[in-house]
Amino acid sequence: MSEKTVVKEEIKHNIKKPKLYQVLMHNDDYTTMEFVVEILVAIFNKQPAEATRIMLDVHKCGIGIAGVYSYDIATTKVVQAESLAEEKGFPLKLSLREE
Structure with a gap:
């Protein structure tokens, strides 16, 4: 009978998040508040109350x-x-900022 040797290796994974x-949504003088809320709900999956709060931040703080x-x-x-804003004729602009 032959013996089997089991070797265990510990592998460390260095996975970076x-x-x-x-x-960021930017305020403008043409995009309606209702449309901003619609975008936040449809694309960013926000609940209507949270979408309204974000829309007010955009409106008040820019x-x-x-x-x-x-x-x-x-x-x-x-x-x-x-793209959706452009289809509807709104000049809504968004940008990214690294956290």
Whole structure:
């Protein structure tokens, strides 16, 4: 009979969490408050009450945080929101800021 030797190796994984980015909505004089809330609910998956709070931040402070995501997700959401705004004739602008 032959003996089997079992060797256990401990493998350490150095997995870094991805950098996170804030998606910022910028105030303008043309995009309606209702449309901003609609974008926040439809694209950023916010509840209506939270969407309204963010919209008021945008309106009063000139900028509001729509959400915090990894880079790829954040850029996708910016493109979706700006495309929908353009379709509706609004000049809504969004940007990213690294956390």
